[in-house]
Amino acid sequence: GQQVMQIPQYQHVQEGEDFTTYCNSSTTLSNIQWYKQRPGGHPVFLIQLVKSGEVKKQKRLTFQFGEAKKNSSLHITATQTTDVGTYFCAGLSGAGSYQLTFGKGTKLSVIP
Amino acid sequence: DTEVTQTPKHLVMGMTNKKSLKCEQHMGHRAMYWYKQKAKKPPELMFVYSYEKLSINESVPSRFSPECPNSSLLNLHLHALQPEDSALYLCASSQLTGQETQYFGPGTRLLVL
Numbered sequence A: 001g002q003q004v005m006q007i008p009q010y011q012h013v014q015e016g017e018d019f020t021t022y023c024n025s026s027t028t029l030s031n032i033q034w035y036k037q038r039p040g041g042h043p044v045f046l047i048q049l050v051k052s053g054e055v056k057k058q059k060r061l062t063f064q065f066g067e068a069k070k071n072s073s074l075h076i077t078a079t080q081t082t083d084v085g086t087y088f089c090a091g092l093s094g095a096g097s098y099q100l101t102f103g104k105g106t107k108l109s110v111i112p
Numbered sequence B: 001d002t003e004v005t006q007t008p009k010h011l012v013m014g015m016t017n018k019k020s021l022k023c024e025q026h027m028g029h030r031a032m033y034w035y036k037q038k039a040k041k042p043p044e045l046m047f048v049y050s051y052e053k054l055s056i057n058e059s060v061p062s063r064f065s066p067e068c069p070n071s072s073l074l075n076l077h078l079h080a081l082q083p084e085d086s087a088l089y090l091c092a093s094s095q096l097t098g099q100e101t102q103y104f105g106p107g108t109r110l111l112v113l
Helices: none
Strands: A004-007 A010-014 A019-025 A031-037 A044-049 A055-058 A061-065 A071-076 A085-092 A106-111 B004-007 B010-013 B018-025 B031-037 B044-050 B053-057 B064-070 B073-079 B087-094 B108-112
Touching (some): A004 A085, A019 A085, A031 A071, A044 A055, A044 A061, A071 A085, B004 B087, B010 B018, B018 B087, B044 B073
Parallel strands (some): B010 B108
Antiparallel strands (some): A031 A085, A055 A061, B004 B018, B031 B044, B031 B087, B044 B053, B064 B073
């Protein structure tokens, strides 16, 4: 079955440093979604990428979808303590599919 | 409005109890989902309903019984659970358009004693 690998599992950064998490799928994806889960919270939708090579920005967050639609990354510039949480990527494998395959997540800690 | 609500927020139950988790959305979404999330793990899909019909059951034990009374409501009936079933139970919904953004509710934290 489809697998989505996500690295790193944990990342500790000093406040102000940049952070990147990477996802790689075993199969071509129709789209990829990113979620953030704060400690004690629930996954909150951040963004969806659909097109090959797509890049989207949300303030300090930059999301990329690879040309082959099998990999994606989330980059945070100048992290803040409010960025703390676990970031999950989740892929959809085909048109009309609604079964997300989640990566294991990257837990981000920001040291003030 | 992208809100999915779930009740209760917390639930403690014994292994012989029967309880139900409830989920509601008013976004007109036609797909609704139950996920189970253990600590430090990603959400794990349990059930998918599309147009109020069960379309996916990920080999979930029969002590978990889903129900979709209408397009806005989703229940999960619990009976004779085991301590290892303790987890965060998340409900989600999506439009069912083929490019499915799923919106999650806040979850029910379940402890089985």
